[in-house]
Amino acid sequence: MIAAILTIAGLATVFGLILGYSAIRFRVEGDPIADQIDALLPQTQCGQCSFAGCRPYAEAIAAGEAEINRCPPGGETTMIALAELLGRDPVPLDDEAAAEKPKAVAYIVEEECIGCTLCIQACPVDAIMGAAKQMHTVIIDECTGCELCLPPCPVECIHMHPLEATPQTWKWPFPAQAPSEVVDG
């Protein structure tokens, strides 16, 4: 009887020590779930989800504080990827997110630009080049199309240009289905 109690107690102590040690030794910095969520988000940093960027939104999803359907640039693809990652059920996109906009990049009408640098400060990915009282321009390859540079511009010289498909980026369309067939999502 005593022996059994001692054995169990001893085992519990040993395992407790191992677990305690490994919790310190193999501690993971940061939140791995938030990292994985962040990896799926489109990184436009546009704030359309009402969070201050992709990372805060990812952290909010990881903490269970936000739904997975609030990312308009990611659209349905991102929502489904998130649902798969988190084992949640896909939810229809938020009203705002539902209207998927074509991909676009910002374009500065250079004749109208007064060189105020306000858009440079607003750009979350440093995709606008320029200096005070110098003309600014957008580095198209870096622009994520977040539209954050539009409101600060005092002369409204920034426009969004939809990204046209080139022969290199063109996609074969989904084959047209026969009318009798059930079209799946």
Place this chain on the structure above:
Amino acid sequence: MAEQRTLWSFHGGLHLDDHKAESNQRPVQRLPLPDRLTLPLHQHIGQNAEPVVRVGDLVKKGQVVARASDYVSASIHAPTSGRVVEIGDQAIPHPSGLSDTCIVIEPDGQEDWAELPEPISDFRAETPADLRDRIRWAGIVGLGGAAFPTAVKVNTGGGRAIETLIINAAECEPYITCDDVIMRERAHDIIDGIAIIRHIIGAHECLIGIEDNKPEAAEALRQAIADKAASETEVAVVPTLYPSGGEKQLIRLLTGREVPSHGLPADIGVLCQNVATTAAVADAVLRGLPLIDRVVTVTGKGVRQPGNFRVALGTPIDFVVAQSGGYSGEAHELLLGGPMMGFALHDDQAPVTKATNCLLAASLQEAPAPEPERPCIRCGECARVCPAELLPQQMFWHARAHDFDRVQEYHLFDCIECGCCAYVCPAQIPLVHYYRYAKTEIWTQERERRKSDLARRRHDARQERLERIERERKARLRKKKEALDKKSGSNADASKKAAIEAAMKRVAEKKAAQKAETQTSGGE
């Protein structure tokens, strides 16, 4: 006559009506130059070529007008002398029907040659690197249709040694005969080109894989091999079975070896080249000529006189058709490439490029309008004919459900888009279309992932910079404050206090004086 080799076989495949006789009866005819030559900057796999001429420039025949901008890229040369009249978006032969940047040249009819590099007659004395440079200069790409830059392909880069050079002369797709007639007419050049490529890659044997429906071409090659005493080169006749001209299928037929999934033929010591490409290599090395024209098959019931034509690159397709005898009135659809792997052209103004091997003006009977797709009955015919031994039906289900992870698990990217599965499908499902859809969708997702990674890196870098600036600003403020505090020591403090007191005293005195004044004045 070479002895019969052991041949292996590949899975599946189809026996198709070859329709070769329509176009291979006449010798290659050279077409005149059109009024405008349109040279797309993207007519090969890899990066766009970079224009080195400006609008208004006079160019000479064979002059480089756009140079390879990257390692995987190919230069483009002026097919004739003339003036550059435009550099801008023009119709290009592409399934999307989109336009792309092209250099437009108006020929002056002088055929004035630019200064060309010296012909290398004794290529065995040259290093492989020099010969590769020559091929690179000539802008040669695979002329079978894929248009991969040849200089890159023959750079086997000290990895695994290449033992066998395989020349793809199978030309298995129905209707196309341009390789067939090139072999008949330029067999000696082909054997020269093979010797050059063998010298570059160090292969000790060469097999020319040719289907048994081209006996004249095979005979011409054998004759040329005998004339040139090229004993290490051998013509290997394979049975006519579509798609024996697929790279992996031909390698399997001739060597019995399988190219690994996601691998290259070089992984098993093989390099595969199209037969017309070898003739272009011979032109570049032995004669110093760049690639400025190619042989194009014009065929189908939709044209009056099917045949093969030597066409300057950049010639509009409608001009080629008109010069070859014109449309017959039966043309229903104009395909670029063959009926199995080709695609419908949106615009017959688009130019002939390095990748244009065949223009098939198909009648309604040759290319019937697609019937509506019916539900899959799971007969399994597609898997039986698939030369890549894939499961087309499974790929179809997952592609239709947009499940791109699963479709890749079924090795979507090993699909060569030969079209056998769709050809036999009793439900008329456009299977290849689904695979192309899935492939381009996956590439787009890949591109977007790369872009979002870049955006994340840039955002993090910006965030870090803003924090650093804020930290530095605070540090500066703190320092300033400290410096101020230090300067105003205790004695300074006292003097300040005294000054304030003195000032207050002065104000009080002034007030008192004013008061006294008002009182005295009020009293009067």
